[in-house]
Amino acid sequence: MDGKLNLKHKTSIIRFIGSGAKDFHLLYSFTRDGANATTFHQKCDNKGPTVTVVYNTKDSIFGGYVEKSWTSDSTGAYVKDDRAFLFRLESNGKIALNKFPVKASDKAFYCIDTHGPVFGSGHDLDVFSDTLTAQGNQFSLNGVMKMGTTYDMGGVALDKVTDNVNTVFDVEVYSLSESPLVSVWRASTGWELEDLMLLKKYAESYAPPHGLDVETANILVIGPVGAGKSSFFNTVASVFRGHISDQAVCGSAEKSITSKYRMYRVRSSQKQKPLKFCLCDTMGLEESQGIDAQELGYVLDGHVPDGYQFNPTTPISSEIHGFVKFPTLGQKIHCVCFVFDGNTATILSEKMLEKVKSMQAKVRQKGLPQAIVLTKIDNVCSYVEEDITKVYQSETIKNLVDKVSNIFGVPRSFILPLKNYEKEIDVDTHVSILAMHTLKRLLLSTENHLFNFLDTLDVKQQEVEGRHGK
Ligand SMILES: Nc1nc2c(ncn2[C@@H]2O[C@H](COP(=O)(O)OP(=O)(O)OP(=O)(O)O)[C@@H](O)[C@H]2O)c(=O)[nH]1
Ligand SMILES: [Mg+2]
Incomplete structure (x- = not known):
């Protein structure tokens, strides 16, 4: 399977985005590519809309979507993105769907070559920087998670999203593109x-x-x-x-x-x-x-x-x-x-x-x-x-x-x-x-x-x- 996101998760993200069907293509994952900020940028820069997904060790799944591309900036630069949002898909193994829209879109995400994906100016979700070493099947994230600064949490408490843990099984980044049209799969009369x-x-x-x-x-x-x-x-x-x-x-x-x-x-x-x-x-x-x-x-x-x-x-x-x-x-x-x-x-x-x-x-x-x-x-x-x-x-x-x-x-x-x-x-x-x-x-x-x-x-x-x- 191409990544850990299942169809239900993908359907939910597509619904959050709200602009029609999308194909998910796995660009980067800790477990496949290693937890390294340079590798993240090599694989994910200039790819258009992407979704970053964090799978923590309490079986919660959350992350962020940006419509604009990630880039490598040596001094760090915020990117304005009106369509960006954070989201939650699961909480402790149970479906828990929330979209957290951006409320200050000029600081929707932050590109800097020494860090992986960084959302908001809190930073709301700074996933990791430099290199993380796997401990068994886990990684300890070294970024901050102050969700609610740049993104509207709609009353959902931070610890209900992150479980106050920074250990994760994986972090994945997918690019999103439109599904193709295929040959006619159901015959019908014409459209005149x-x-x-x-x-x-x-x-x-x-x-x-x-x-x-x-x-x-x-x-x-x-x-x-x-x-x-x-x-x-x-x-x-x-x-x-x-x-x-x-x-x-x-x-x-x-x-x-x-x-x-x-x-x-x-x-x-x-x-x-x-x-x-x-x-x-x-x-x-x-x-x-x-x-x-x-x-x-x-x-x-x-x-x-x-x-x-x-x-x-x-x-x-x-x-x-x-x-x-x-x-x-x-x-x-x-x-x-x-x-x-x-x-x-x-x-x-x-x-x-x-x-x-x-x-x-x-x-x-x-x-x-x-x-x-x-x-x-x-x-x-x-x-x-x-x-x-x-x-x-x-x-x-x-x-x-x-x-x-x-x-x-x-x-x-x-x-x-x-x-x-x-x-x-x-x-x-x-x-x-x-x-x-x-x-x-x-x-x-x-x-x-x-x-x-x-x-x-x-x-x-x-x-x-x-x-x-x-
Ligand atoms: N975009 C879109 N919106 C739709 C479509 N069908 C229904 N809606 C919208 O969905 C909402 C609910 O539609 P209703 O027809 O009231 O749904 P219902 O099943 O009768 O709902 P209840 O009587 O409350 O159980 C309305 O705002 C509709 O305009 C559709 O095919 N496309
Ligand atoms: Mg009705």
Whole structure:
């Protein structure tokens, strides 16, 4: 492996930087190259954006990012860098994510040939100078760590980052570059206006199979707080309306913005009949609050009425107001769409992962198809941010899809990258096309599920006909 940073760590750093996907290339490490300031400068000077990572002997991982290059200055010079930050990834072996932004950017980092990486004027993090000799598998750093002088620690105490120890297993420096585009890894229709028209037409003419008495395909949208569930409905609605719709309330907050269960239908215009599918929006999942797998069962079975006000402290039961006692097939859910923020889908907390997996088990137990929508891919890959049509050429998105497929045990063809409308003031053909790919996949899954009931109906019909000697 190229360095000690794992994918979760890298994903977190990419998120902290916030300018799309990056490839990490190990420039320098104590254990590989020796703890020597001259070697550090030989390997790391003039390399553009870099991240320095300290692995201390208390199993804490922290470090600093600079966008500008390190250089060797014989007298020492501060470098201004507005995008620099310090960070923490782990504390005593547990994930502990913090970004500590620079607050006095003209002293973001300090280049001097006798020292390794030096951040801030405290110095906030002066990793080492001259040469350190390994003692067994450890090194004792000889620099200062006065974090909080030039960087904003946001209330996190210094000793919670450094553990008050200067012994480390390793220090690594990585250069960061953009991930390349690769050949198309998922075939799709084109990205022209006529492709959009065809995809829209598919959804507009979609109807659940005849004979089942099902008016709409009901797709449940569920996932962590702020994943982009309500935005997905708004995005789909915007495509059909031809302008940005904010019918479902969206936004960012610690708790779920959505508090009601809503079975949204989409209309092209006021005069036209709604399309034959529902996107059922739910309250965001939280680790230890909100809807759990058992309550999900009630939603899937169609017992929960449209407009139901979720109550985080009172679980869904047959006692809730408007409980549908004997739901028909048409009132049940026909497909479940888990929605995750593409930036965090691979680094969910253990508790959240457990919760989602128990929900997946419930969905499987009910025999329902499931898909995973990965939102905010504009923040995951800068190529995609610039041009949505690069989504199926982005190696970063491909890797994300592979990883999510592994984590959740869902086939890759059901992992759907998406960019919702969020900052746009007008609809865009490419954003709309990607949303329509997602919708089509969900409608096809729904249709396949409902076909099972048609098969059962056929068998029953044959039995009846057999009894009547037809
Ligand atoms: N950049 C970007 N932002 C997005 C995307 N999708 C959603 N957002 C933003 O993410 C925030 C949360 O979106 P919501 O749609 O409210 O998320 P939600 O899952 O419904 O959240 P809760 O109802 O609170 O659980 C909003 O500020 C959206 O604008 C996306 O694809 N890209
Ligand atoms: Mg919502």
